[in-house]
Amino acid sequence: MKIIDEDLASRVVRLRPGKSHKGTYGRILLIGGSKQYGGAILMAAEGAVMAGAGLTTVATDPSNVTPLRTRLPEAMAIDLYSPALFDQVAKNDVIVLGPGLGTDEQAKNIFAKVLETVSKEQTLLIDASGLTLLAQNRELISRIKAGLVVLTPHQMEWQWLSSIKIADQNDQENLKVLASLFSEKVKNVILVLKSHRTRVYDLAGRVYQNSAGNPGMATGGMGDTLAGITGAFLAQFGPRLESVLAAVYCHSLAGDDLYQDNYLVLPTKISEHLPQVMKRLSLSSKNR
Numbered sequence: 626m627k628i629i630d631e632d633l634a635s636r637v638v639r640l641r642p643g644k645s646h647k648g649t650y651g652r653i654l655l656i657g658g659s660k661q662y663g664g665a666i667l668m669a670a671e672g673a674v675m676a677g678a679g680l681t682t683v684a685t686d687p688s689n690v691t692p693l694r695t696r697l698p699e700a701m702a703i704d705l706y707s708p709a710l711f712d713q714v715a716k717n718d719v720i721v722l723g724p725g726l727g728t729d730e731q732a733k734n735i736f737a738k739v740l741e742t743v744s745k746e747q748t749l750l751i752d753a754s755g756l757t758l759l760a761q762n763r764e765l766i767s768r769i770k771a772g773l774v775v776l777t778p779h780q781m782e783w784q785w786l787s788s789i790k791i792a793d794q795n796d797q798e799n800l801k802v803l804a805s806l807f808s809e810k811v812k813n814v815i816l817v818l819k820s821h822r823t824r825v826y827d828l829a830g831r832v833y834q835n836s837a838g839n840p841g842m843a844t845g846g847m848g849d850t851l852a853g854i855t856g857a858f859l860a861q862f863g864p865r866l867e868s869v870l871a872a873v874y875c876h877s878l879a880g881d882d883l884y885q886d887n888y889l890v891l892p893t894k895i896s897e898h899l900p901q902v903m904k905r906l907s908l909s910s911k912n913r
Contacts, residue, residue, distance in 0.1 A: 626796065626824075626832045626833065626834055627831070627832070627833050627834075628833070628834055628836050629825070629833050629834065629835045629836055629837075629870045629873060629874045630836045630837075630874065631874070631878070631906065631909070633867070633870055633871065633874065634870070634871040634874040634875055634878070634906055635906040635907070635909040636867070636871075637858070637862050637867050637868060637870075637871035638862070638871055638875065638903050638906040638907050639907055640907045640908070641907075646679075647679040647680055648679055648680070649679060649861075650677055650678060650679030650860065650861040651678055651679050651680075651718045651719060651857070651859075651860025651861045652678075652679060652680045652682070652716065652717040652718050652719070652860065653673050653678045653680070653681050653682070653717060653718065653719045653720075653721065653856045653857060653860045654682045654683075654684060654713055654714060654716075654717040654719070654720050654721070655669050655670050655673060655681070655682070655683050655684070655685075655721040655724065655853065655856065656684045656685075656705065656710070656720065656721065656722045656723070656726065656735070656739060657669065657684075657685065657705075657721075657722070657723055657724040657725040657726040657753070657754065657755075658683070658685035658686055658689045658705070658724065658725040658726070659686050659705075659725055659726060659727035659729075659732065660686045660688050660689075661725075661727065662724075662725030662726075662727060662754075663685065663686065663688065663689035663692065663725060664725065664846060664849075665724040665725030665753060665846065665849045666683060666685050666689060666693075666724045666725045666849070667689065667692060667693055667696060667697070668724070668846045668849040668850045668853070668892050668893060668896070669721060669724040669725075669752075669849040669850065669852050669853035669856075670683045670693065670697055670700050670853055671696070671697055671850070671853065671893060671896045672849070672850040672851065672852070672853025672854040672857070672876075672892075672895075672896045672899075673700075673721070673853035673854065673856050673857040674697060674699045674700055674853075674857075674896075675854075675896040675897065675899045675900060676853065676854040676857035676858060676872070676875075676896075676899055676903070677857055677858075677861050677900075677903065678719075678856070678857035678860050678861060679860065679861065680701070681699065681700045681701065681857075682700065682701040682702070682703060682713060682717065683700050683701070683702050683703070684702075684703050684704070684705045684710050684713065685702065685705050685725075686705050686706075687704055687705075689702075690702045690704075705735065706731070706735075710735070710739075711738060711739070711742050714739060714742045714743060715742065715744070717747070718747060718748065718859075718860050718864075719747070719748045719749075719750065719856045719857075719859045719860045719864075720739065720743050720747060720748070720749050720750065720771075720856075721750045721752065721852050721853060721855075721856040722736065722739055722740075722749060722750065722751050722752070722755045723736075723751055723752040723753040723754045723755025723756060723758075723852075724752055724753045724754070724755075724849045724852055724853075725753065725754065725849070726753070726754035726755060726758075727754055728754055728757055728758055728761070732754060732758065733758060733762070736754075736755060736758045736759075736765075737762075737765055737768065740765055740768045740769050740770075741768050741770070743769070743770060743771045744770055744771070744772075745770055745771065745772045746772055747771055747772060748771060748772065748773040748774075748775065748856075748859050748860075748864040749769065749771035749773070749774050749775070750774075750775040750776075750777065750852060750855060750856050750859070751774065751775070751776050751777070752776075752777045752778075752848065752849070752852040753782075753848065753849065753852070756776065756777075756778045756782045756785070756786060757782065757785065759786060760782070760785035760786040763786075763806070766806060766807060766810050766811070767810050769810065769811050771811070772813060772864065773813045773814075773815070773859075773864040773865075774807070774811050774813065774814045774815070775814075775815045775817065775855065775859070775869060776814070776815070776816050776817065777817045777819065777848065777851060777852050777855065778816075778817075778818060778819065779818075779819045779820070779848060780794060780818065780819070780820055783799075783816075783818055786806070787799070787802040787803075787806070788802070789802060794818070796824070796826070796832050799816065799818065799824075799826055800826055800830055800832070803816050803826055803828065804828055807828065808828055812828070813827075813828070814827065814828050815827050815866055815869050817851075817855070817869060817873060819848055819851070821838065821840070822834055822835055822836075822838065823835040823838065823873055823877070825866075825869060825870055825873060827866055831866070833870055835873050835874060835877055836874070837874055837877035837878045837880070837881050838877035838880060838881065839877075839880060839881055839884040839890070841880065841883070841884040841887060841888060841889045841890040842877070842880040842884070842890045842895075843889075844889055844890065844891060844892065845892075846891075846892040846893075847892050847895075849892065850876065850892035850893070850895055850896055851872070851873070851876045853896075854872050854875065854876050854896075854899065855868075855869055855872040855873070855876075857872075858871055858872035858875075859872075875899060875902055875903060875906070876895060876899075878902050879895045879898045879899050879901075879902045880895050882898060882901075882902065883895065883898060
């Protein structure tokens with residue numbers, strides 16, 4: 626097992642070149658936010674924007690569009706239930722599927738069709754409700770065509786998907802089940818198993834453990850924010866394991882900075898602080 630630390634993250638988060646524009650840093654589409662769970666997609670979107678995604682679009686319930694535009698005017702919005710959603714899927718580099726999506730029939734249909742629409746040239750990150758839907762319908766795994774799939778479950782969501790009880794989750798079992806679920810259908814899968822010390826796995830058998838994070842981060846919405854940040858890192862730094870590892874570390878490092886002076890750490894505050902963390906890491910990489 627290897628450790629995710631500042632040295633690794635600073636190799637990914639580099640200073641931005643002078644000759645660049647918004648298209649340089651990737652296009653990301655976040656899909657979720659039912660009428661009941663609008664906050665999840667708003668936090669994911671804020672994480673994506675503040676982590677540096679070039680263009681961020683949010684497909685969500687119409688009731689969430691005004692709050693989104695009020696809080697985050699940098700993000701574009703489309704109706705989650707419009708047929709135009711699937712045209713929009715094809716236009717983006719990274720698709721984040723699931724935060725606040727829900728698990729009703731309409732959500733199930735959207736989820737299944739998005740899985741089929743994402744192409745091998747794209748990256749698909751499945752989080753929150755998306756993981757629940759996948760656990761309920763594992764046969765949908767065979768429909769996934771994405772070039773890279775990233776799963777971001779907490780331990781209970783991983784139990785639902787893998788059938789490994791939390792008490793029995795260990796590196797060997799997690800790797801074995803990850804391979805059995807995906808290796809014959811999807812060749813490039815990364816598992817981000819969220820806990821007090823998040824671990825990251827891939828189908829090559831590599832295991833990484835996060836060295837940052839604190840108990841103040843045990844608040845609702847933390848995973849949604851990480852999903853948005855990870856999607857943004859994949860969009861701007863490339864669809865690779867190192868982008869995921871750096872996202873996990875930067876998310877927690879921002880939380881550690883805030884925890885020094887706060888009893889608890891809110892996900893939205895992590896997003897707000899993230900550009901400073903990334904700037905610090907980019908300067909560190911320059912001076913190496």
